[in-house]
Amino acid sequence: METVNKKILLVEDDPNFGIVLKDYLSMNDFDVVLAKNGMEGFEKFKKDNYDICILDVMMPYKDGFTLAKEIREKNEHVPIVFLTAKTMKEDVLKGYKAGADDYLNKPFDSEVLLMKIKAILQRKASSTLADSRKFEFTIGQFQLNSKLRFLKFKDEEPIKLSPKENELLRLLALHENDLMPRELALTKIWRDDNYFTSRSMDVYIAKLRKYLKVDESVEILNIHGEGFRLVVKTEE
Amino acid sequence: METVNKKILLVEDDPNFGIVLKDYLSMNDFDVVLAKNGMEGFEKFKKDNYDICILDVMMPYKDGFTLAKEIREKNEHVPIVFLTAKTMKEDVLKGYKAGADDYLNKPFDSEVLLMKIKAILQRKASSTLADSRKFEFTIGQFQLNSKLRFLKFKDEEPIKLSPKENELLRLLALHENDLMPRELALTKIWRDDNYFTSRSMDVYIAKLRKYLKVDESVEILNIHGEGFRLVVKTEE
DNA sequence: TAATGCGTTTAACCTAACCTTAACAAAAAT
DNA sequence: ATTTTTGTTAAGGTTAGGTTAAACGCATTA
Numbered sequence: 001m002e003t004v005n006k007k008i009l010l011v012e013d014d015p016n017f018g019i020v021l022k023d024y025l026s027m028n029d030f031d032v033v034l035a036k037n038g039m040e041g042f043e044k045f046k047k048d049n050y051d052i053c054i055l056d057v058m059m060p061y062k063d064g065f066t067l068a069k070e071i072r073e074k075n076e077h078v079p080i081v082f083l084t085a086k087t088m089k090e091d092v093l094k095g096y097k098a099g100a101d102d103y104l105n106k107p108f109d110s111e112v113l114l115m116k117i118k119a120i121l122q123r124k125a126s127s128t129l130a131d132s133r134k135f136e137f138t139i140g141q142f143q144l145n146s147k148l149r150f151l152k153f154k155d156e157e158p159i160k161l162s163p164k165e166n167e168l169l170r171l172l173a174l175h176e177n178d179l180m181p182r183e184l185a186l187t188k189i190w191r192d193d194n195y196f197t198s199r200s201m202d203v204y205i206a207k208l209r210k211y212l213k214v215d216e217s218v219e220i221l222n223i224h225g226e227g228f229r230l231v232v233k234t235e236e
Numbered sequence: 237m238e239t240v241n242k243k244i245l246l247v248e249d250d251p252n253f254g255i256v257l258k259d260y261l262s263m264n265d266f267d268v269v270l271a272k273n274g275m276e277g278f279e280k281f282k283k284d285n286y287d288i289c290i291l292d293v294m295m296p297y298k299d300g301f302t303l304a305k306e307i308r309e310k311n312e313h314v315p316i317v318f319l320t321a322k323t324m325k326e327d328v329l330k331g332y333k334a335g336a337d338d339y340l341n342k343p344f345d346s347e348v349l350l351m352k353i354k355a356i357l358q359r360k361a362s363s364t365l366a367d368s369r370k371f372e373f374t375i376g377q378f379q380l381n382s383k384l385r386f387l388k389f390k391d392e393e394p395i396k397l398s399p400k401e402n403e404l405l406r407l408l409a410l411h412e413n414d415l416m417p418r419e420l421a422l423t424k425i426w427r428d429d430n431y432f433t434s435r436s437m438d439v440y441i442a443k444l445r446k447y448l449k450v451d452e453s454v455e456i457l458n459i460h461g462e463g464f465r466l467v468v469k470t471e472e
Numbered sequence: 473t474a475a476t477g478c479g480t481t482t483a484a485c486c487t488a489a490c491c492t493t494a495a496c497a498a499a500a501a502t
Numbered sequence: 503a504t505t506t507t508t509g510t511t512a513a514g515g516t517t518a519g520g521t522t523a524a525a526c527g528c529a530t531t532a
Contacts, residue, residue: 096351096352096354096355100355101355102338102355119337162478162479162480163479163480164479164480165479178383178384179383179384187354187357187358188358191354191355191358192354193265194265196481196482197481198518198519199481199482199483199519200480200481200482202518202519202520202521203480203481203482203520203521203522204480205519205520206519206520206521206522209520209521222489222518222519222520223384223385224398224399224488224489224490224517224518224519225399225489225490225517225518226385229384396489398489398490398491399490399491400490400491401490432492432493433492434507434508435492435493435494435508436491436492436493438507438508438509438510439491439492439493439509439510439511440491441508441509442508442509442510442511443510445509445510446510458499458507458508458509460499460500460501460506460507460508461500461501461506461507
């Protein structure tokens with residue numbers, strides 16, 4: 001059987017190093033697309049689907065962090081690994097906040113990177129693919145397009161959603177009529193579960209309720225201490 | 237808010253470093269169990285469920301790799317992070333082969349570890365396995381949904397149940413027509429068995445009886461000094 | 473460099489939900 | 503008859519959540 005190779009987006013400004021790494025990964029059965037800065041990286045990311053992104057941090061024309069943020073807005077799940085010469089703690093933390101999956105300090109052994117990539121892809125394979133690519137939802141009389149971040153009611157003008165509004169409503173929709181645990185939203189969207197992120201989430205719930213009010217058959221219920229439930233009353 | 241903290245198994249032979257790390261993680265809302273070698277680590281692992289394991293590599297009485305393999309045999313999914321002083325490539329590779337999720341070289345910044353842990357748990361949050369707990373019960377003409385915490389009588393509006401009401405009714409339902417010992421409910425739900433918790437439970441029994449009153453075929457009987465019995469009279 | 477706009481967080485205030493405790497009554501056991 | 507256990511209701515205190523508005527941070531524009 002011929003398995004399709006995994007696709008890697010490699011963004012690295014040092015041309016020598018980039019080529020060497022690309023060749024090494026290609027030899028190990030990956031399809032590698034090389035971009036030489038953040039700008040180019042984002043263009044290439046938009047044009048194709050990648051299984052994993054490997055980003056250099058320090059680059060001209062958009063650094064790795066900025067690129068990571070943009071990638072995360074487009075795709076919540078694609079694994080991101082940072083490469084960096086710096087060992088600055090702040091940078092590492094910044095990287096994780098930007099949604100990194102892993103971090104590798106230069107110089108590193110290419111074989112180690114390879115193992116990391118394999119480990120990450122393996123993890124991803126075992127986790128649910130189901131929800132990772134679903135972007136369109138029907139919620140009562142609404143249409144949610146989570147990729148383009150808008151919510152449309154019947155034929156009215158679509159409401160633009162902010163990233164957080166969008167992700168939260170999407171999570172609720174993925175669990176329609178079922179419990180969407182607080183904790184899940186906090187870890188997946190806010191990347192931290194504490195008092196403040198929790199209150200922030202409540203603010204967003206209020207915003208969503210406001211949007212959804214025009215359709216009486218749709219509502220967001222609270223399950224005290226557990227989370228929320230997006231219910232769609234099916235007309236009897 | 238009563239979110240249950242994530243549990244970390246930390247296996248580290250250096251007592252000073254171990255304690256410091258444990259305290260740091262505890263301060264950040266993790267429940268940390270510290271073991272001081274591989275042997276002890278495995279014993280503790282078997283006795284409880286952990287959300288993540290952090291293992292030192294070089295330890296007396298069973299090293300980190302061996303421990304990781306044993307843990308993997310018991311649990312395929314629990315994330316494992318290695319800590320090591322060595323930068324040996326072979327060790328890193330060995331670690332990934334043993335099923336590591338991540339790798340951190342000493343000395344490392346504890347804040348970095350914290351971010352790594354959060355990143356890993358966040359990844360895991362998406363693949364939350366369906367809880368094998370039983371959540372739905374039919375009690376006479378009632379439907380109890382214990383996950384969404386409501387009790388529905390025929391086609392009427394569901395009654396929302398509080399966590400305690402819900403857990404108690406669920407326990408009774410699990411023992412339908414049979415004795416549900418006081419002590420069981422007190423230890424499982426109240427986590428303490430004393431005069432006050434016992435009286436509190438009686439209050440909840442009264443509340444449940446009120447809810448269940450609309451269906452004559454269902455009632456909660458007391459077995460003096462023993463516990464309660466949820467009986468459903470099968471129509472003759 | 474300041475002003476503006478946008479998304480998000482934090483603060484503030486209020487209500488609802490929840491749990492415990494107390495009080496008293498009734499039933500069961502001793 | 504007295505003690506212990508249970509039934510029930512109501513009061514009190516604590517925490518979670520609903521909501522609005524102000525503050526903040528960041529990027530873009532003037």
